[in-house]
Amino acid sequence: MPPFDVPEGDPFGPHNLPYGVFSIPGERERTVGVRLGDHVLDAGAAARALGSPYADLLARPTLNPLLAAGRTAWSDVRRALTAWVTVPAHRETLAPLLRPLSSVTLHLPFEVADYVDFYASENHARNVGRIFRPDAADSLTPNWKHLPIGYHGRAGTVVVSGTDVIRPSGQRRSPADPAPVFGPSVRLDIEAEVGFVVGTPSEPGRPVPLRDWREHVFGLCLLNDWSARDIQAWEYVPLGPFLGKSFATSVAAWITPLDALEDARTAPPERTHPLLPYLDDTDTEPSGYDLRISVAVNGHVVSEPPFSTMYWTAAQQLAHLTVNGASLRTGDLYGSGTVSGPAERERGSLLELTWNGRDPLELPDGKRTFLEDGDVVTLSAWAPGPDGTRVGLGEVTGRVIPA
Template sequence: MDRWPDLPADHPFGPTNLPYGAFLTRDAARARIGVRIGDEVLDLPGLLQADGLADSSIWAGALLEPTLNRFLELGHTAWAGARAWLLETFADPERNDAVRRHLHPLDEVELVLPFRPADYVDFYASEQHATNVGRIFRPDQAPLTPNWKHLPIGYHGRSSTIVVSGTDVVRPSGQRRPKDAEIPTFGPSQRLDIEAELGFLVGGPTAVGQPVGIDEAEEHLFGVMLFNDWSARDLQAWEYVPLGPFLGKSFASSVSAWVVPLAALCEARVDLPEQDPQPLEYLRGDGSGLFGLDIRMEVRLNGTVVARPPYREMYWSPAQMLAHLTVNGAALSAGDVFASGTVSGNAREERGSFLELSWSGQEPMVLDDGSERSFLQDGDTVTITGWAPGPDGTRIGLGEVTGTITPANHPG
């Protein structure tokens, strides 16, 4: 495809990416759906109306809404139709002037959450992360639990606290039991952490009792987002037995402002690591859903690079996670989100949480300014960026997800 005029060939937001977002302008109180090209955002409603498509195409009409939810309801065929139109639009030199009339510089708009989160599930799909956590918390036992290699483990999170990149994160308060204490105390978390993850946005609703097979899962996977599942490790350690994460996870989960269509990541598909023992048949299918994604992440704490987690090493595939999520008959809704769980690799610098990077505080990280961190302090800013290989040596940018910690509202 020809490059968009004046856009460098190596720009991560070129015309083969075209991620979806939502934005506000100074003169409008209602959000509009946009597509990023370079360092600008295309006002999709404006161009669709100018082209006369808004009333003649179901998918075009859905993109006039302030969120992607109606578009997500329409399913894979509509998503493919919209992407084909966008690709043709940006590839046609005669359309350049028409497109330019509906572009806004990114520094002149406010990016907002582009979808209404319906449901949220977080998985635990990295063998390296699960192994590290097991060694930290259960040093005298096998690091992986007996079920880990038989199913994608997950928990049902809180969708109402999914927030867009740039939103401040208030330090959570709750119960925690100090080491060697018999009873818990209450107060702000002292072991506030991050989890560098990949989020998946789901569409194509299903009915209760209708599982989505692994060979059908891709029809429901709209796109991916960078994801930070902030975690209060001290709250989590005290509460999670026997029912799993609760207040230690539900206070905030941050997502990037841009949703990269799965269709833009064809060049990023890679084989999964060997799965041994072989998963049950519902997690195998015909093999088409058994792919990973070569997505490179970078985690910065107050500007210092502290980790580069590699998503390509994840044990469970996105399709396996979605198939397992629905195998009991749980329904999908447009705007459902599931996340991969912390992305970690084999090397120390590839660990996607501070719990692992500091080995639960025993090996603090040293930042560029000489200060040390094991867990987050008030005022700290975490930024996760990511990219994937694109066609002809290009890069597909995922943008960033960033957040700054502010003091607890409940001092204890």
């Protein structure tokens, strides 16, 4: 089928147009691409051929220059791209610039400046509380309903989908161990998340209010924050995650612009506690998203977490991240935290799905409590689009290889 004739119902049609970075095998040069169906358009070459004033932003080896250009440029470029791939008069010019996805190599689409991970799903937080504090009067910590809990991660180990994940090693100590031991993690887990990519930076000392979050956030992507639960359990008191979380964070090769997700915007769950003014979103536009996520292990779907259930929104997370005066940089990435729904088949981690190993998953290739070497984990998702369409999110996949 010709690349412009995307089949009806394709989640990567002209209504979507996510951004990535690609190269041609055998060549070192990388450039910005836009996905259309099962093809990728060389966006920089298209912009030059059609005389776009934004050609310099698109003919780059990373998305960062486009991210830094700000919302007016983001909207202008998206309008232009939509016209380029839908107006028949452009077909002859653009046809040579469309390549099958199977013929290109996809790369990490942006240079990650800082990475922050949150803990925004009430269902996930309650499950974790019940697992580790079964006798507590409340499965949530006292601060959970008052602020989006998070931690600063490691930007240098954010990797693109398809990158193998080496099983991490570190200290661990089980209740039966008289002293800690060192070795490969035996409780390797995943966390199904959504990552938000910052474009426009902010000034030090100037918090970003809720109403301005879309001026700073370019788009979102699926994210798998791999977790070594045994290493994490031993190290996290009192300062929190460190080696158990810093070895690999996988992100999609495609960044979906927020403008493609207007029809997926939704109100978050009802707030049960009064919020301080900088987090109070009562009178703001809805900043939740109706994203339908699937988690597959070795091709077998084990969970379908709904992002619409997230208690804390991306706008609130950004407001909290900056309220102390911390500045944003182009390429900052922040994760939503594990996405879990209320049902058992909606849990976004093996920790929850197996209830900390008590209830193994039954897979076609055997039982699993946590990941084994050779396992391949794939996150995929879609969101409601205009006129009954679906907006596809680029998948995140990673294979576990031995230490």
